[in-house]
Amino acid sequence: MKMSVIGCGYLGAVHAAAMASLGHExxxxxxxxxKIEALAAGxxxxxxxxxxELLTENHxxxxxxxxxxxxxxxxxxxxxxxVGTPQRRGGxxxxxxxxxxxxxxxxxxxxxxxxxxxxxxxxxxxxERLAERIEPTGAELAWNPEFLREGFAVKDTIEPDRIVxxxxxxxxxxxxxxxxxxxxxxxTPVVVTDYATAELVKTAANAFLATKISxxxxxxxxxxxxxxxxxxLADAIGHDARIGRKxxxxxxxxxxxxxxxxIRAFRARAEELGRGESLAFLKxxxxxxxxxxxxxxxxxxxxxxxxxxxxxxxxxGLAFKPNSDDIRDSPALDVAVMLNGLGAEVxxxxxxxxxxxxxAHPQLVYAxxxxxxxxxxxxxxxxxxxSEFRELDPAATAGLVAQRLVIDGRNVLxxxxxxxxxxxxxxxxRP
Ligand SMILES: NC(=O)c1ccc[n+]([C@@H]2O[C@H](COP(=O)([O-])OP(=O)(O)OC[C@H]3O[C@@H](n4cnc5c(N)ncnc54)[C@H](O)[C@@H]3O)[C@@H](O)[C@H]2O)c1
Ligand SMILES: O=c1ccn([C@@H]2O[C@H](COP(=O)(O)OP(=O)(O)O[C@H]3O[C@H](CO)[C@@H](O)[C@H](O)[C@H]3O)[C@@H](O)[C@H]2O)c(=O)[nH]1
Numbered sequence: 288m289k290m291s292v293i294g295c296g297y298l299g300a301v302h303a304a305a306m307a308s309l310g311h312e313x314x315x316x317x318x319x320x321x322k323i324e325a326l327a328a329g330x331x332x333x334x335x336x337x338x339x340e341l342l343t344e345n346h347x348x349x350x351x352x353x354x355x356x357x358x359x360x361x362x363x364x365x366x367x368x369x370v371g372t373p374q375r376r377g378g379x380x381x382x383x384x385x386x387x388x389x390x391x392x393x394x395x396x397x398x399x400x401x402x403x404x405x406x407x408x409x410x411x412x413x414x415e416r417l418a419e420r421i422e423p424t425g426a427e428l429a430w431n432p433e434f435l436r437e438g439f440a441v442k443d444t445i446e447p448d449r450i451v452x453x454x455x456x457x458x459x460x461x462x463x464x465x466x467x468x469x470x471x472x473x474x475t476p477v478v479v480t481d482y483a484t485a486e487l488v489k490t491a492a493n494a495f496l497a498t499k500i501s502x503x504x505x506x507x508x509x510x511x512x513x514x515x516x517x518x519x520l521a522d523a524i525g526h527d528a529r530i531g532r533k534x535x536x537x538x539x540x541x542x543x544x545x546x547x548x549x550i551r552a553f554r555a556r557a558e559e560l561g562r563g564e565s566l567a568f569l570k571x572x573x574x575x576x577x578x579x580x581x582x583x584x585x586x587x588x589x590x591x592x593x594x595x596x597x598x599x600x601x602x603x604g605l606a607f608k609p610n611s612d613d614i615r616d617s618p619a620l621d622v623a624v625m626l627n628g629l630g631a632e633v634x635x636x637x638x639x640x641x642x643x644x645x646x647a648h649p650q651l652v653y654a655x656x657x658x659x660x661x662x663x664x665x666x667x668x669x670x671x672x673x674s675e676f677r678e679l680d681p682a683a684t685a686g687l688v689a690q691r692l693v694i695d696g697r698n699v700l701x702x703x704x705x706x707x708x709x710x711x712x713x714x715x716x717r718p
Contacts, residue, residue, distance in 0.1 A: 288312070288465060291360035293389045294370030295322055295353065297440070297544065297613065298406060298433055300331065301338055302369055303353075305444035307345035309469050314360055315353040326353040334612035334639040337441035361396045365466060368393075369406045369433075374548040380555035381410050381548070390417050399425030402462045406433045408489050408549055410556040414453060414482035429459045430482050432489035437543065438610030445469070449476045453485025490556075493549040494569060499534040500541045501575040507537040507716025508578070517716030518698050537716045539622065539670050539696040540579040542607035544615040547573070579715065580618050583696045584625045586713050587666055590692055596630035599689065601664035603657060604671025604696075605637035605644040612639040619670035620644055622696065626668070627651055636660040638673050661687040672697040681708035 288311050292303040295317040303315035303326075317323050322332045329346040331338040345351035360366060370385040386407055393403060403421050405414055405428065414430040421428045430453035435443035447470055452463045460479055464471050471477060478488070507517040517537045525532025541547065550569045557566040584595075591598050607617035614620050619637070627633045627650065636654040637644065645653055654660035657675060661667060661684060669676050677699045685691055691710040693700065698714045705712045 288365060289363045290314075290365040290367065290466070291316060291363040292367045292369055293317075293357070293360070293393065294368065294385070294407070295319075295326055296369070296371060297333060297335070297437060298435065299367070299369035300326060300333075300342075301335060301435065301440040301444055302367060302406065302433070304338060304341040304345055304351060305441060306367075306466070307348075307351035308341055309445065311350070311466070313345075313351050314363065315351070316355065316357055316360060317353070318355065320355050323353045323355050334610075335440050336438065336610055341441060357392045358396055360393070361398065364398075364401055365462060366393055366397070366401065366403045367406050367431075368403060371544075372407045372409055372548075372552075373544075374551055378555070379551040380559075381408075381552035383409065383413065386413065386417070390420060394420065394424055397421070397424045397426040401426040402459055403428045404463070404466075405430045408432065408493070408545065408552075409486055410552055410559075411483050411486040411490070412556075414486055418455070418482070427456060427459050428482075429454045429463060430485040431463060432485055434489070434492065437613055438608065446473075447475060449478060451478045451480065451485050451488050453480055453482040455482070490549055490553040493546055494553055494566070494572075496534055497541055497546045497550050497569070497576070498572050500536075500546075501572040503535045503537045504540055504579050504716075505575050508575075508582075510716035511582075514718055515716075516718055518714075536698065538579070538672075538698050539583050539618040539715065540576040542616040542618045542621075543611075543613060544607075547576070547616045580621050580625065582715060583622050583668060583670065583694060584629070586694050586715075587626060587631075587668060588629070590694070590711065590713060591666055594629075595626055595666075597632060598665045599632045599634065599663055600626055601654075601657075601660040601667045601688070602626065602633055602635040603637075603660065603667065603669045603676045604673060605635055606640035606671050606673075609671055609673040612637075612643055614640050614643045614647060617671075619696075620648065622668065622670050623651055624648055634660045634662075634664070637671060638675060640671075658687060663687075663689045665690040666692040666694060668694045668696060669700065670696040672699045681705040681710055685709060 295315045307313045325332040375382040418428040510517040521535040602623040604619040695714045702712045
């Protein structure tokens with residue numbers, strides 16, 4: 288099948304490459320010439336495991352090409368819309384400028400019978416409105432939210448755990464079945480529904496995940512004043528299959544280009560719909576989450592004798608999570624910026640995110656390696672749980688620092704091992 292992917296960011300680039308590897312003929316379109324230039328040369332413009340291989344493979348087979356010229360999509364039967372829906376400046380709602388612009392740019396190039404497929408995360412009601420623009424051209428709209436996780440994006444796209452179609456016709460459903468033939472034939476659950484439900488499934492899923500993380504972080508806050516261990520608590524409640532252990536890792540909290548903005552936009556949309564009270568709890572979820580960043584800074588202050596001013600602090604991690612170079616709303620970067628703002632001599636390192644962090648925060652000092660960041664540090668703050676940080680040897684690391692103080696913002700180090708090597712260890716919600 289011939290298809291286009293409009294918007295080749297974290298979601299769109301992976302989607303385009305994955306669709307090509309499933310045998311489709313794909314053209315990826317983006318308004319950013321630098322991104323398109325990299326992708327057209329078979330290079331991933333961001334860090335995502337498995338993406339470079341997929342791009343090279345499909346580039347060589349001729350199944351995948353990239354362009355900034357929207358007119359090149361005219362032959363396509365299916366058009367995925369995967370542009371960004373960031374938080375609106377100065378507000379909480381989603382900025383739909385890019386979705387609207389992408390759809391408007393597509394309209395003159397849609398052939399009758401073409402299917403436009405919304406993948407971006409949008410406020411409920413958006414698809415209904417966009418359909419009014421698309422249907423007069425003889426094309427149709429479907430909403431097909433995406434659930435991939437950064438760091439696992441290739442696998443999540445090729446082998447999703449479920450597929451959701453919001454459709455208005457059986458024909459649209461059949462086209463989507465053909466798009467996802469490999470997964471459908473492998474028995475992947477497919478939920479076929481209307482636009483509003485499809486849009487809501489996505490925001491509800493992210494709201495639930497955010498709630499689960501903030502729930503355990505609220506337990507961490509209680510653990511901190513009672514001497515309890517939130518990691519043991521998570522293990523114990525997680526053994527209950529109705530609760531489950533996943534997404535119960537307490538720490539510096541959630542960030543990234545999705546969870547924070549999606550819960551805010553969901554709440555804003557509920558307010559517009561006159562149901563603000565239904566999602567009022569998401570404000571608490573957001574606040575608990577942001578408090579955890581402050582908690583790391585407060586711990587550093589307390590353990591460094593009441594002030595971080597002119598204290599040398601190694602910050603390990605800048606990306607919002609490991610296996611990603613994404614720094615959007617990153618708790619790790621936020622902690623580095625807060626410490627720096629308090630006058631600490633921060634030396635930050637991340638295996639993949641330094642370049643992005645440097646562009647956003649040139650005032651920070653970045654190290655070339657974890658060892659370089661640790662050198663002469665008076666405190667070590669681990670805020671993104673890359674495996675190279677989890678595997679640090681406390682005895683060897685002790686030789687690099689000026690003072691053996693580690694704040695484990697992700698609760699991934701073994702407190703006994705670090706304490707055994709002479710370190711003061713502080714986790715979040717664990718003694
Ligand atoms: N990143 C993820 O893991 C993920 C997962 C599921 C859903 N989503 C959703 O997918 C959407 C995209 O997210 P992302 O993380 O890829 O964002 P992103 O900012 O990385 O990418 C968006 C891309 O769209 C391009 N763009 C903007 N306007 C355009 C236009 N008119 N025509 C063509 N291209 C245009 C931008 O240049 C950019 O490359 C969002 O709605 C997000 O919530 C993201
Ligand atoms: O127990 C946990 C699990 C995650 N996190 C943090 O939560 C954030 C989000 O993690 P994750 O959900 O793995 O990352 P994303 O790639 O942003 O994926 C989320 O957002 C995507 C975009 O909407 C969805 O497609 C995915 O299904 C959804 O998991 C990160 O900062 C993690 O460090 C925790 O603090 N504790």
